[in-house]
Amino acid sequence: MPLRTYAQNCSIARTLQVVGERWTLLVLREVFTGQRRFEEIQRNLGVATNILSDRLQTLVDEGILERRAVSDRSDRFEYRLTDKGLDLNPVLLELMRWGDRWDAPADGPPKVVEHRDCGHETRAVQTCSHCGGELTARNVRLHDGPGARAAA
Amino acid sequence: MPLRTYAQNCSIARTLQVVGERWTLLVLREVFTGQRRFEEIQRNLGVATNILSDRLQTLVDEGILERRAVSDRSDRFEYRLTDKGLDLNPVLLELMRWGDRWDAPADGPPKVVEHRDCGHETRAVQTCSHCGGELTARNVRLHDGPGARAAA
Numbered sequence: 124m125p126l127r128t129y130a131q132n133c134s135i136a137r138t139l140q141v142v143g144e145r146w147t148l149l150v151l152r153e154v155f156t157g158q159r160r161f162e163e164i165q166r167n168l169g170v171a172t173n174i175l176s177d178r179l180q181t182l183v184d185e186g187i188l189e190r191r192a193v194s195d196r197s198d199r200f201e202y203r204l205t206d207k208g209l210d211l212n213p214v215l216l217e218l219m220r221w222g223d224r225w226d227a228p229a230d231g232p233p234k235v236v237e238h239r240d241c242g243h244e245t246r247a248v249q250t251c252s253h254c255g256g257e258l259t260a261r262n263v264r265l266h267d268g269p270g271a272r273a274a275a
Numbered sequence: 276m277p278l279r280t281y282a283q284n285c286s287i288a289r290t291l292q293v294v295g296e297r298w299t300l301l302v303l304r305e306v307f308t309g310q311r312r313f314e315e316i317q318r319n320l321g322v323a324t325n326i327l328s329d330r331l332q333t334l335v336d337e338g339i340l341e342r343r344a345v346s347d348r349s350d351r352f353e354y355r356l357t358d359k360g361l362d363l364n365p366v367l368l369e370l371m372r373w374g375d376r377w378d379a380p381a382d383g384p385p386k387v388v389e390h391r392d393c394g395h396e397t398r399a400v401q402t403c404s405h406c407g408g409e410l411t412a413r414n415v416r417l418h419d420g421p422g423a424r425a426a427a
Contacts, residue, residue: 132385145291210412212411223286227289234417237416241406243405247410248401249400249401264391268386
């Protein structure tokens with residue numbers, strides 16, 4: 124589906140063009156939680172192998188994953204997150220936090236997040252890089268930035 | 276596409292079942308930035324009216340948007356974010372932050388975020404609800420939560 128110029132000149136739209144497909148984010152979830160082999164990811168997700176191959180290749184092409192030979196076997200490969208891929212961690216944590224809050228099973232969240240630096244269970248709090256205060260839908264505002272006219 | 280049991284019992288997968296479609300998140304972006312009328316959203320996104328109708332209805336059905344009559348015109352409606360919808364703000368800010376960092380136009384980001392409480396330009400920093408330290412891909416770990424067996 125084509126997006127018009129206005130929609131394209133938006134970093135949300137750009138990001139979604141790269142990762143905005145459900146299987147792609149679930150593949151990344153697998154890699155973040157330690158699954159690095161095609162077979163492991165395929166088994167956990169139950170996704171068709173051709174779809175998984177396609178999504179992994181896209182993620183490699185975009186520089187989000189690296190495909191590396193496993194050292195002792197030249198015919199076996201694993202996928203590793205690059206810095207660009209690791210920087211998607213906040214997106215996944217926010218998706219999880221929202222799902223836990225609004226749509227968790229009756230028993231509670233399927234997974235809990237531990238902050239290893241303090242050793243406690245945590246949920247993500249989004250804060251301001253300048254003052255450290257919490258960012259909310261009510262206290263942020265968007266303005267045109269330097270790239271506002273880039274697609275004009 | 277069906278997701279198997281393992282994948283479904285995950286708050287990321289659940290969230291993506293609700294909002295994991297590119298147009299849905301772009302529709303929400305429009306409402307977050309002040310577009311509340313069908314015609315405004317349609318014009319900005321250039322999305323087909325049947326797709327937009329479908330996505331808005333899904334968002335209303337899910338309790339993310341409310342459809343309200345504009346007070347002076349019984350035949351005109353607008354869409355408002357509920358608390359559940361407003362709580363998706365962190366997801367959108369993280370998608371924007373990532374796109375700005377890794378895939379912005381050469382001139383810079385199309386939009387900048389102002390934190391109105393401090394008046395400064397900001398980017399989102401994800402912090403721990405317990406200790407306030409920054410959460411990163413390297414210092415968080417997932418464990419099974421109370422709902423881990425809900426879909427077993």
